[in-house]
Amino acid sequence: MKRILLILLTIALVIPAMAQPEPNKQQQRNQRYQQIQSAKIAFFTAELELTPKEAEEFWPVYNQYWKERETVIRRVQGTLRNINRSLKGEQAMTDTEFKNQLEIYISGSSEEGAIHKGYFEKFLKILPPKKVAKLYVAEEEFRMKMIHQLRGTGGPGTPSDQKQPK
Structure with missing residues (x-):
């Protein structure tokens, strides 16, 4: 009797747990994106040493x-994926289509440069030049930190980056 009761109790607890829907990939991606953005804000705030007034003006502009x-980057990445698929033979592309895709890719670089230039001026209206310089350095450091985390290396100077003794 105890054995049957234990089995029924186990089933009663396991079935509802199994019935919980798993978060779909899009939800997981969104959650991961939010985590990265939160880490980015914390990292930049520490690196830039923003005053409350600077932070209030800086974050909406940033x-x-x-x-x-990000809009330009995603478009360029999509273009490169299309080109890559075609080069691997996964999708057919004519020379005209290759040319169009390459023009989108090249124009993306120009667009991103224009965005940098325009916002450089806006950042200088909010922050002193030294903090704007820190911003660009912090962006690159954060990008490298994320790459190392995704690769599982932890980044330069971390225990996982150092060689283990044999």
Whole structure:
């Protein structure tokens, strides 16, 4: 009797747990994106040493800057994926289509440069030049930090980056 009761209790606990829907890939991606953005804000705030007034003015401008850059970056990455698929034989592409895709890729670089230039002026209206310089350095450091985390190396100077004794 105890054995049957234990089995029924186990089933009663396991079935609802199994019935919980797993988060779909898009939800997982969105959650990961939010985590990265939160880490980015914390990292930049520490690196730039923003005053409360600077932070209040800086973040809305920076968020718009990043949104514009991200739009261009995603378009360029999509173009490169299309080109790569075609080069691997996964999708057919004519010379005209290759040319069009390459023009989109090249124009993306120009667009991103224009975004950098426009926002450089906006950042200088909010922050002193030294903090704007820190911003660009912090962006690159954060990007490298994320790459190392994704690769599982942790980055330069971390225990996982150092050789283990044999």
